[in-house]
Amino acid sequence: MKHILTTLFACAALMACSDNNYTSNDPTAAPDAPAVYNVNDLKLNYSMFFKPSNGWTGDLMPYFENGKFHVFYLQDARDGAPTFHPIYGATTTNFLSYEDNGEMIACGEDNGREDALGTGSVFKEGDTYYFFYTAHNANLDPKEEIFLATSKDLKNWEKKGYVQNGWGDGYDRNDFRDPFIIKNEDGTYTMLVTTRADYKGSWRAVLSQFTSDKLTEGWTRREPFYDSESTMNLECPDVFVMGGYQYLIFSEQNDRRGVHYVYRPVGTTNWTIPANNFLDGYAYYAAKTASDGTNRYLFGWCPTRDDASDYNNYSWAGALVVHQLGQKTNGELTLSIPSPVNQALSNKVSLKTEVIKNAVASGNSYSLKGSNEKAVVVFPRFEKEAINKISATIKANSAKRFGIEFGAGGNRKYVYDLVLDTESGKIKLDYVVNGKTERTFTEARLPEAVNGEYQLTVVVENSVCVAYVNNEVALSNRIYQMTQNPWAVFAEDGEANFTVEFFN
Known part of the structure; x- marks a missing residue:
C-alpha cells in the first residue's frame, strides 16, 4: 500500500510526419513538440478530482446533510509510518471544489488493534452520528474487528471501541470489515459486514448480516445478505432504494476488478445481476453512494500508478471521482457527469x-x-491544474474505431487512445505505439448509438480523465502524459464526423 512516487520514464517523439495528407496551421508544431514524459502530480492541486495535499484519497464513505456532502475517506499518506489509513474528511456542495477538513478519526498506537483503519459508514440516529469502521492489524488474531466512534457535529469524533468480530461465527475472522448500517421498518438495525464463510457448500465471499434493536450492541447473526463464488470479497458494500428497486453496490477484491451492482424490486428476495454490472471500468474502485434527496451520486477513487508511470500497475488509492447515478425503466443503472459540474463548466474556449x-x-x-490510416485533428495542450471539458457529438458513419487521442506530441509515435470501438462494443483506453495497440488499460461497455450518434463528454484535470458516453456509461482513467502534450480527435477503419466544443 505504500509507494514512493518518483518520475522514472522519459521518451522523445521527434520524427516529423511526411504524409501528403498532413497539414498544419503551424508547420513546426508536430516535429518540435516537447518530449513525452510522465509527471509526478503528488503536489499538484486537484479541485474536482479531490485528493488531500499530503497524500491520496482512499475508500470513500459519503454522507449528505443540509445541502453539503461530507466525504469521509481513508487517507493514504504513503510515508512508511507504522500506522496508516486514518479517516479524513472533506466537504463539497458542487463536486468542483472541496474543503479538506483533515483528520476525523486517528489510527491507534503502533501494534494496537487500530494499526490501520478500514472502510465503514456513517449513520445518524436522533442527534448523534455513529461511525462504524474497521480496525485492522495484520499481526493480530483476528486481524479485523468492527469499531465505533460517535459525534454531534460530524467533525469531532469520540471513539467507543469494539462492536463486533467474526470470531466463533463461522466466518473468516481475518476478513471482517466494511460495516454498513440499515434501519429496518420495525425499528431494528441491520449491519452488513464484508467477510468469507463456508456457505452453501463452498468457501465464498458473503455479506454477513447482524441485527440489533440497540444499534451500539447486542448484534445477532442472521443469514448472509448476499454471497458470491466469483470474487475474493465483496468490499465496501452500499445498499439503497431508488425508483422501486433495492440496489447493492460492492467492489470486487480480485485484483480490484471494479465496482459492481445487483438489484431487485423492493419487497422481493431474488437479486438480478445485469448483463453489464460494472459501474465504470478497472480504474475505479471502492465506490459508495449518497443522495441529496433529488439525485444520487457514486463516490469512488481513480488509482495512481506505481512510481507515477503510465506503464506500471495501479496503486491503492488516488483521486476522488464522482458520477451521477441514473436509472433505466428495467432497473439498470446509468452513469453521467454530475449535473452541477456539467452546468458550471460552461466557459466555452475557441x-x-x-x-x-x-x-x-x-x-x-x-x-x-x-x-x-488514422485520421486526426490535433488541438493544443490542456491548461494545467485546471478543469477541462470536451464535449463531442460523433457520427460514426463507417469508422470502427474513433475517439480522443492523448499525448499527441512529436510525431505521435506514442499515444493513448480513448477509443469507441463499435466492433468490440467497448469504450477503451489503449496505449498505441507506431499505430499498433500494445495494451488496453481499462474498458467499459459501449452503449448503442442514438440516432446514429454518440455524445461523448470528457473531463480532464491533471492526470485524471473521465469519459461519459450517452449519459449512460463512464470510464475513469489515469494518464500522466496527458497534459504534457496536445490532444486530438481521431478515426480509423472508416469515416466519422465530429462536432467538438471545449470548456473550462
Whole structure:
C-alpha cells in the first residue's frame, strides 16, 4: 500500500510526419513538440478530482446533510509510518471544489488493534452520528474487528471501541470489515459486514448480516445478505432504494476488478445481476453512494500508478471521482457527469487546430477519413491544474474505431487512445505505439448509438480523465502524459464526423 512516487520514464517523439495528407496551421508544431514524459502530480492541486495535499484519497464513505456532502475517506499518506489509513474528511456542495477538513478519526498506537483503519459508514440516529469502521492489524488474531466512534457535529469524533468480530461465527475472522448500517421498518438495525464463510457448500465471499434493536450492541447473526463464488470479497458494500428497486453496490477484491451492482424490486428476495454490472471500468474502485434527496451520486477513487508511470500497475488509492447515478425503466443503472459540474463548466474556449491529417475542418466540425490510416485533428495542450471539458457529438458513419487521442506530441509515435470501438462494443483506453495497440488499460461497455450518434463528454484535470458516453456509461482513467502534450480527435477503419466544443 505504500509507494514512493518518483518520475522514472522519459521518451522523445521527434520524427516529423511526411504524409501528403498532413497539414498544419503551424508547420513546426508536430516535429518540435516537447518530449513525452510522465509527471509526478503528488503536489499538484486537484479541485474536482479531490485528493488531500499530503497524500491520496482512499475508500470513500459519503454522507449528505443540509445541502453539503461530507466525504469521509481513508487517507493514504504513503510515508512508511507504522500506522496508516486514518479517516479524513472533506466537504463539497458542487463536486468542483472541496474543503479538506483533515483528520476525523486517528489510527491507534503502533501494534494496537487500530494499526490501520478500514472502510465503514456513517449513520445518524436522533442527534448523534455513529461511525462504524474497521480496525485492522495484520499481526493480530483476528486481524479485523468492527469499531465505533460517535459525534454531534460530524467533525469531532469520540471513539467507543469494539462492536463486533467474526470470531466463533463461522466466518473468516481475518476478513471482517466494511460495516454498513440499515434501519429496518420495525425499528431494528441491520449491519452488513464484508467477510468469507463456508456457505452453501463452498468457501465464498458473503455479506454477513447482524441485527440489533440497540444499534451500539447486542448484534445477532442472521443469514448472509448476499454471497458470491466469483470474487475474493465483496468490499465496501452500499445498499439503497431508488425508483422501486433495492440496489447493492460492492467492489470486487480480485485484483480490484471494479465496482459492481445487483438489484431487485423492493419487497422481493431474488437479486438480478445485469448483463453489464460494472459501474465504470478497472480504474475505479471502492465506490459508495449518497443522495441529496433529488439525485444520487457514486463516490469512488481513480488509482495512481506505481512510481507515477503510465506503464506500471495501479496503486491503492488516488483521486476522488464522482458520477451521477441514473436509472433505466428495467432497473439498470446509468452513469453521467454530475449535473452541477456539467452546468458550471460552461466557459466555452475557441479551439485552434495544430495538425490536420486525413481530415477536413469546418468551424468546430471535422470530417475524418481514416480508411487507409488514422485520421486526426490535433488541438493544443490542456491548461494545467485546471478543469477541462470536451464535449463531442460523433457520427460514426463507417469508422470502427474513433475517439480522443492523448499525448499527441512529436510525431505521435506514442499515444493513448480513448477509443469507441463499435466492433468490440467497448469504450477503451489503449496505449498505441507506431499505430499498433500494445495494451488496453481499462474498458467499459459501449452503449448503442442514438440516432446514429454518440455524445461523448470528457473531463480532464491533471492526470485524471473521465469519459461519459450517452449519459449512460463512464470510464475513469489515469494518464500522466496527458497534459504534457496536445490532444486530438481521431478515426480509423472508416469515416466519422465530429462536432467538438471545449470548456473550462
